[in-house]
Amino acid sequence: MPDEWNQYADEVRAGLSEDESYGQRDLLRDCDNSADSPGDFPGLPPCSYTQWLSESTLPSPVQVAEATWDFARNGYSGFTVWQHLWLSFSRLAKGLFWGVAIGVPIGLSMGLSSRWRGIFDPIVELLRPIPPLALIPLFIVWFGIGEEGKVNLLLFAAIWIMVIAARSGVLAVNTTKVHAAYSLGASKAQVLRHVILPNALPEIFTGLRVAIGVCWGTLVAAELLGASSGLGFTIFKARQFFLLDLMLSAVILISILGVTMDVAMRMAEKRLIPWRGKG
Structure with missing residues (x-):
């Protein structure tokens, strides 16, 4: 001592x-x-x-390590740990993909046109503050308890972040560059492709990283919608049997996956946007 x-x-x-x-x-x-x-x-x-602190309240690091090893070796509820990881990741990827595919074009149109900004801005500002978790009962009614409901909940969590990021990226473009491109004879399509989009990409990538974190937070609730697999399902199933060490093990795996995705996004950002921060 x-x-x-x-x-x-x-x-x-x-x-x-x-x-x-x-x-x-x-x-x-x-x-x-x-x-x-x-x-x-x-x-x-x-x-x-x-x-x-009692071990029944907060498991020791040794208990969590043993639970993680057992989870990796034997799986849980009929699925291996890799299947749980993959199913959670695939749900998140689908929701994030559609959030980006829908949100970025809307955000770009809002940044490029005051008319589109006037149409979409009230809708975005009305829906953006709604927590995705508050919509779980409605999503169950609308989409059922299958995969569609989970993916759409993650889409709802990501889309508004991507809309705001894309809009901010366009509005932050230096107008001097735009006027210079027009003075050199560039068309609107060329200005969009070679001036506006490259300068908006840093904001879009930042929004994507934020959306990934928010989607991971929503994923646990999304897997409440009748899921029989995934890390969120594992957490809630373990809670029912008071398996706190398994709960913490699943939380740690979510944290590791989230950090891995964020590091991958940083590496992709450095490779795809080498001009970021260079004016």
Whole structure:
């Protein structure tokens, strides 16, 4: 046990009055008894993760690691861990794809034309604040409990982010570049392709990275719509049986996938938009 913890424990004991609860004394005694346990983390009070919080409330790192290994080796609910990962990723990819495919053209049209901006802006601002989770009951009624409902919920989560990103990207284009292109005889299509889109791409990529994070957060709720597989399904199924170590294992896998996708987006951004930040 670190000397600092010994000193702290002595000070607490000295400050305990006779009428104070025995729970505090029991806690200190248990900490002393666990001081030489082989699983203690160096530099931390030995009871910080074994006594102050019950393992039924917060599983230890060892328990989570064991649950992750068992999940990877044996799967869960009839699916391997790779199937759970792939099914969650495929749902997210489909929803994100349609969010980009629909949202980016709408955002570009809003940035290029005040007429289209006047048409779409009230709709976007009306629907954008609605949390996707609030629409789960309606999506069940409209699309059923199959894959369509999950994908559409993720689409709803992503589309407004992409609309705003594309619109902001177009409006941020330096008008001097546009006028210079026109003065050199470029057509509207050429200006759009060679001036506006390249300058709007950085904002679109930033919006895509934000949309990926939001979609991962929505995915767990999306897999409540009658799913029998996926990481979100695993989390809620484990919750029913109070398997907190398995829940944390699935959460960690979601975090790893999210970070991996974000790193991949950064690498793609550097490769596809080398002019970003260069004026």
